[in-house]
Amino acid sequence: MINNKLTEDFLGFGLGLRTAHFEHVLQHQPKVDWFEVLSENFMVAGGKPKYYLQAIAERYPLVMHGVSMSIGGTDPLNMDYLKALKKLANEVEPKWISDHLCWTSVHGQNSHDLLPLPYTQETIDHVAKRVAQVQDFLGRRILLENVSSYLSYQDSTMDEWDFLNALAQQADCLILLDINNIYVSARNHGFDPLEYLNKIDPKRVQQFHLAGHSDYGDYVIDTHDQDVVEPVWQLYQQALQRLGLVSTMIERDGNIPEFPALQQELKQAARLAAKHFPNLVTRTLTTSAETSL
Amino acid sequence: MSGSLRQLQHAFMDYLNTGSASVLQPHIVEQGLVNVDTRMAIYRNAYRVRLRETIETDHEVLGIYLGDDLFEQMVAGYIEQHPSKVVSLRDYCDDLPLYLSQQAPFVQYPIVADIAAFERRLLNAFDAPEAPRLSFTDLQNLPASAWPHCQLRFHPSLQLFVCQSNAVEAWQSIKAEQAPAEPDHSAHRYWLIWRGATRLTEFISLAPYQHALLIGFIQGRNFAEQCELMLAYFDAEVAPQQVLSALQAWFEMGLISRLDPA
Numbered sequence: 084m085i086n087n088k089l090t091e092d093f094l095g096f097g098l099g100l101r102t103a104h105f106e107h108v109l110q111h112q113p114k115v116d117w118f119e120v121l122s123e124n125f126m127v128a129g130g131k132p133k134y135y136l137q138a139i140a141e142r143y144p145l146v147m148h149g150v151s152m153s154i155g156g157t158d159p160l161n162m163d164y165l166k167a168l169k170k171l172a173n174e175v176e177p178k179w180i181s182d183h184l185c186w187t188s189v190h191g192q193n194s195h196d197l198l199p200l201p202y203t204q205e206t207i208d209h210v211a212k213r214v215a216q217v218q219d220f221l222g223r224r225i226l227l228e229n230v231s232s233y234l235s236y237q238d239s240t241m242d243e244w245d246f247l248n249a250l251a252q253q254a255d256c257l258i259l260l261d262i263n264n265i266y267v268s269a270r271n272h273g274f275d276p277l278e279y280l281n282k283i284d285p286k287r288v289q290q291f292h293l294a295g296h297s298d299y300g301d302y303v304i305d306t307h308d309q310d311v312v313e314p315v316w317q318l319y320q321q322a323l324q325r326l327g328l329v330s331t332m333i334e335r336d337g338n339i340p341e342f343p344a345l346q347q348e349l350k351q352a353a354r355l356a357a358k359h360f361p362n363l364v365t366r367t368l369t370t371s372a373e374t375s376l
Numbered sequence: 377m378s379g380s381l382r383q384l385q386h387a388f389m390d391y392l393n394t395g396s397a398s399v400l401q402p403h404i405v406e407q408g409l410v411n412v413d414t415r416m417a418i419y420r421n422a423y424r425v426r427l428r429e430t431i432e433t434d435h436e437v438l439g440i441y442l443g444d445d446l447f448e449q450m451v452a453g454y455i456e457q458h459p460s461k462v463v464s465l466r467d468y469c470d471d472l473p474l475y476l477s478q479q480a481p482f483v484q485y486p487i488v489a490d491i492a493a494f495e496r497r498l499l500n501a502f503d504a505p506e507a508p509r510l511s512f513t514d515l516q517n518l519p520a521s522a523w524p525h526c527q528l529r530f531h532p533s534l535q536l537f538v539c540q541s542n543a544v545e546a547w548q549s550i551k552a553e554q555a556p557a558e559p560d561h562s563a564h565r566y567w568l569i570w571r572g573a574t575r576l577t578e579f580i581s582l583a584p585y586q587h588a589l590l591i592g593f594i595q596g597r598n599f600a601e602q603c604e605l606m607l608a609y610f611d612a613e614v615a616p617q618q619v620l621s622a623l624q625a626w627f628e629m630g631l632i633s634r635l636d637p638a
Contacts, residue, residue: 123463123464126464127466127503128503128504128505128506128532129503129504129505129506129507129532129533130502130503130504130506130533130571130575131502131575132503133506134506134575151463151464155381156385157381157382157385161463163463164463186385188389189382189385189386189388189389190386190389191461192389192393192459192460192461193460193461193462193463194388194389194392194419194423194460195423195426195427195460195465196419196422196423196426198385198388198419200381201381201384205380205381206381209381233410233415233418233419234404234405234412234415234416234418234419235404235405235407236384236403236404236405237402237403237404237405238380238384238403239405271407271410272407272408273407273408301408301409301410302410302414302415302418304418
């Protein structure tokens with residue numbers, strides 16, 4: 084049993100809210116516990132995205148997930164971005180806000196990618212200061228997610244899991260643990276994904292991500308355009324055993340299927356969790372008859 | 377701030393832009409079956425694919441109009457000249473119309489920049505803030521004495537587009553999966569774009585006097601001043617009626633958000 088958790092209550096099983104599914108979600112109000120929204124998609128003044136977001140926020144718990152904070156960057160934090168993030172948070176009232184442990188831009192130029200950091204104490208000191216600034220500004224702890232990576236730096240002096248733990252501890256932030264990213268990076272760098280799970284600090288893990296990827300044999304790319312593969316499902320079960328019942332969502336950003344297909348995949352996550360936690364209560368696994376009662 | 381971290385990030389970004397790996401490469405570890413060049417190339421490829429997809433998505437009709445070869449030439453040239461400085465990819469193509477209006481071979485075909493500019497306006501209308509939409513009754517409810525000095529405030533999605541080509545007609549043809557007409561640069565054309573009450577983006581062509589009227593109200597001219605302006609287009613007896621008809625239509629289209637009686 085995990086004691087001294089710093090994290091919020093278990094939200095259940097969620098999906099990424101994508102444009103293609105706006106209408107379906109509003110019309111059918113599918114049995115999903117919560118949705119994760121990509122913050123940047125809704126940092127527009129108005130229009131259809133905002134209309135649907137507000138309508139869906141009235142019906143489901145939401146969490147906000149961003150890709151542009153560049154928390155590991157060396158340019159000053161983008162205060163315009165943070166103000167827009169805070170404004171959106173005030174409108175949506177998310178359960179929590181997350182971004183990635185990476186850098187995205189330097190010298191005002193944006194890669195629009197989640198670029199890896201060297202795993203050093205110097206990086207931890209640098210990022211922890213910036214996390215403190217962000218948390219002070221937003222008035223809440225944020226979650227940082229481990230990213231998939233395709234290269235390692237000569238400068239790194241520690242393993243990724245030690246870096247993530249140390250950063251979360253020093254910055255007093257929470258962890259969004261992406262199980263697929265662990266798998267992808269393990270394949271690309273040749274480490275044991277179970278060692279990653281064994282070493283991660285359970286107290287700070289507030290959310291899991293699951294996703295599909297593209298396997299090129301010698302390397303794997305985190306594309307979010309495929310179903311979750313069996314080795315990632317197995318790793319997810321290991322994560323449940325080691326880290327406990329953690330709010331879980333499936334990301335899908337390309338080759339997006341109809342909503343019911345994603346719901347089925349989410350049910351798979353919920354069923355696996357129910358095997359380990361028999362008392363699990365989730366809307367994701369209820370039948371129509373149960374909900375109508 | 378960490379100097380070595382900043383240097384590393386500069387080297388990485390330079391590599392993404394230029395493909396020149398000499399500064400970044402010594403920082404990367406040789407691992408397993410995948411060599412360092414391939415590892416770095418995964419990131420450069422992803423950067424370029426992401427920008428290319430943004431251009432393709434935001435400028436779908438332009439892409440069809442240009443055809444594959446010219447589209448690829450435009451993408452390569454634009455990405456090379458415009459490393460992304462924007463937070464959101466939504467804004468990445470803002471300079472595309474300008475690029476097309478200056479860069480060979482596109483500069484020879486002004487309609488191409490006009491199609492790109494029209495597609496930017498559609499996106500702006502799509503994303504604009506929401507605002508109330510008044511009805512003609514709201515205007516009628518104003519005391520008659522307030523009318524001459526009344527100013528209008530428009531829905532934020534309203535976009536005006538002026539071009540000297542048949543770009544919008546070509547855009548419509550391609551959307552309808554028909555061949556566009558030959559480029560015609562003989563006259564100015566005026567368009568009004570906005571997001572309607574059902575959140576669909578709409579557009580209509582404007583007569584020159586309608587365009588002048590809209591510009592006048594946007595610039596804060598009141599009803600009396602606008603009637604005077606219309607004397608350039610109509611007889612004195614007809615001018616007020618033309619202003620009133622235009623106003624009625626704009627209310628019905630959901631274009632008016634506020635009335636400011638002076």
